[in-house]
Amino acid sequence: MRCYHGQTIYDEGTPVEYWHRVVSGTARRFVVRPDGRRQIIDLLLAGDVFGFGARGSHSFTAEAIRDGTVVARYPRSRLESVARSDTRVAQEVLEMALGETGRLQDLILILGRTTAQEKVGAFLLHLAERLAGHPADRVILPISRYDIADYLALSVETVSRALTSLKRNRIITFTGTRQVAILDRGAIETSNPLGQVGDRPRAERERMSASDARMFDSADFGPSRATGVGGR
């Protein structure tokens, strides 16, 4: 199945009939909220398998991003009957599902970052690694700033400004609007809103102390004494 830019692969709400794999090109899974905002929840690159989340109907719409994107479809019923008889196939099916899980976890980690610069920086590292198959310091962005914005839950302007800022701070460079070179990987990975590193402000100081204290306190008592709603 060869797709053009923006072509729908499957629609939200339609029954799950196939499993899909991106052979080449780029695609996205997304929802459009009632307020018209689009949220991309999964960015699909060559080799990625997708579209088996819900057993009933699709929770998201899938679209090709780049012209010429090729997507392979496997009939669900056939794949599952084969999996029933061949456990190696069943194993592979599971592996593919885990691949999707991994992508979603990565996105959650990126979305959890505080500043736009961190999000965009983490996204670049993530994308570079996925495209190259290993950590790399050059990326050719297969998607527009708009797509990045909808993927990171930021506005386009903020994405653009974050990129400019990263460039000004010599953390990345551009060899073209969509060609990025990562200069200072460490600055992205350990980046901290206030620039300082290694202070361990909150989790250790305030929150972990609770768990730690309790762990040491009650370790000898074994499995606790009370459960009442509200934890401790």
Next chain:
Amino acid sequence: MRCYHGQTIYDEGTPVEYWHRVVSGTARRFVVRPDGRRQIIDLLLAGDVFGFGARGSHSFTAEAIRDGTVVARYPRSRLESVARSDTRVAQEVLEMALGETGRLQDLILILGRTTAQEKVGAFLLHLAERLAGHPADRVILPISRYDIADYLALSVETVSRALTSLKRNRIITFTGTRQVAILDRGAIETSNPLGQVGDRPRAERERMSASDARMFDSADFGPSRATGVGGR
């Protein structure tokens, strides 16, 4: 395995030896960033299966939240050998993996919301549904405001303010600090930073136009003409 508040179920970086299921109680999977900030990427309630993401070693730490949380462990090797011979088990294993995927997708949708009030509101609906097994209007929060904050990537203060604000707007009520009643479900689901609804500002007006135009333009030409890096 009966756990106390804050007890580690498995540690980040350790090999994956078991699959886990929450029998009763509540648990969390999280990472602690270099800056000390904790990010919860998965909230685990009774019945949830977890801990099979990476095949090598765990990417996250798992901890019990409430005293008396009971977690069952299934040796990975045994489960997999059984799955190899029994395809029904293999099928179930896949179902469980899909359950995790669903939770992650839900979180991404929540994190993608713009305002704190929307995030917290969506979280309440999500939690109510998971706890009751169906959409419900009463929730007893099994976790603290701190946990909510780390789950939604907000500060505790903002979570607290969002709850107060939802209460002031008669969208929720409290019958206790951790007991919430949802009064106006619609106000949460369609909530919009500016209060207006149904305008479809951006995706339709600016972005979709691109895809739509191209779809109509090139639909008859079939699989496109150019692919060059950078798409359109």
Next chain:
DNA sequence: CGTATCATTGAGCTTAGTCAAAAAGTGTGG
């Protein structure tokens, strides 16, 4: 009844969103 933790509220500051417009690519047809 102290002593933690958990929860709420206030003041000031930083950051991202919004609105608006200009600049830089990209492809098309004359």
Next chain:
DNA sequence: CCACACTTTTTGACTAAGCTCAATGATACG
């Protein structure tokens, strides 16, 4: 080959929302 139309990207000014720091209640536990 160049001018035009369109999209993508960047930048500016202003506004609004969340984070930080700080302090004050509320609640559970020993």
